[in-house]
Amino acid sequence: MSSKALRRNRLTGYTFLLPNILGFLIFICFPVCASFLISFTEWNGFGEIKFTGLSNYTRLWSDDTFRISLINSLVMTAVFVPATLILAILAAVALNRGIKGVKLFRTAIFLPHITATIAVAVVWQLLYNPTMGPINGLLRSLGIANPPAWLASTQWALLSVIIVSIWHSIGYYMVLYLAGLQGIPKDLYEAAEIDGAGKVSQFRNITMPMLSPVIFFTVIMGIINSFKVFDLVYVLTKGGPGRSTHMLVYDIYDTAFKRYEYGYASAMAYVLFAIILVITLIQFRGQKRWVNYS
Numbered sequence: 001m002s003s004k005a006l007r008r009n010r011l012t013g014y015t016f017l018l019p020n021i022l023g024f025l026i027f028i029c030f031p032v033c034a035s036f037l038i039s040f041t042e043w044n045g046f047g048e049i050k051f052t053g054l055s056n057y058t059r060l061w062s063d064d065t066f067r068i069s070l071i072n073s074l075v076m077t078a079v080f081v082p083a084t085l086i087l088a089i090l091a092a093v094a095l096n097r098g099i100k101g102v103k104l105f106r107t108a109i110f111l112p113h114i115t116a117t118i119a120v121a122v123v124w125q126l127l128y129n130p131t132m133g134p135i136n137g138l139l140r141s142l143g144i145a146n147p148p149a150w151l152a153s154t155q156w157a158l159l160s161v162i163i164v165s166i167w168h169s170i171g172y173y174m175v176l177y178l179a180g181l182q183g184i185p186k187d188l189y190e191a192a193e194i195d196g197a198g199k200v201s202q203f204r205n206i207t208m209p210m211l212s213p214v215i216f217f218t219v220i221m222g223i224i225n226s227f228k229v230f231d232l233v234y235v236l237t238k239g240g241p242g243r244s245t246h247m248l249v250y251d252i253y254d255t256a257f258k259r260y261e262y263g264y265a266s267a268m269a270y271v272l273f274a275i276i277l278v279i280t281l282i283q284f285r286g287q288k289r290w291v292n293y294s
């Protein structure tokens with residue numbers, strides 16, 4: 001190919017890439033860099049920008065609301081990730097067996113994930129209604145005189161949000177595990193059966209090791225998504241009752257767009273970024289010991 005034709009081909013390729021590159025620079029790269037600079041300032045979005053150094057970051061250590069939000073986010077992650085991934089694996093294994101009506105079951109499990117989160121939250125608000133909701137109606141019919149107040153209770157609100165998040169997310173991870181299961185060679189199971197291995201032994205020694213790359217990916221995505229929970233909290237509880245469901249992202253939103261402390265909110269956002277980055281790096285260091293890519 002001549003140099004002129006090569007340059008023309010490159011120009012054509014860059015022309016197609018230009019919209020995405022501009023979108024990335026304008027809507028992602030620039031805001032991220034600007035937010036980092038703003039995190040060292042005191043600014044309400046309108047007035048003078050005052051440089052304050054590390055004061056926003058040091059302030060986080062004495063902020064009770066931030067501490068509660070961090071604890072709630074960690075609890076969310078600790079419950080959401082293992083519960084969602086275990087249920088998704090079990091659903092994928094069950095639906096990978098070719099049972100009757102498998103397509104219907106796959107659709108039913110995946111459907112909540114593609115449903116608008118706001119719609120999901122509104123429906124679950126009705127289900128959780130302490131007086132007229134069907135969940136408490138069922139519990140009363142089973143003999144429980146005083147069922148939980150769910151979203152109206154400081155004791156149950158966080159668990160209620162976690163349950164909705166798990167229900168909303170299982171379908172996404174199930175599809176990933178289904179793809180991983182269908183990529184496992186069937187002759188491995190046939191050889192195991194010849195050697196006398198049972199179903200449990202096959203699952204432990206074949207399915208789980210062969211699924212380990214998918215598990216590694218879903219664990220990382222699950223942790224990131226659990227720290228990013230906002231819309232469900234905003235619609236279901238708005239961080240309440242009290243601060244029982246105050247999450248980090250909701251705290252960032254509340255600080256930036258209700259109290260107009262953009263510098264402090266940016267510092268929160270970068271602390272959240274640092275937490276997720278550290279957890280992800282630890283996982284990448286540890287994955288060499290248990291992830292099987294062969």
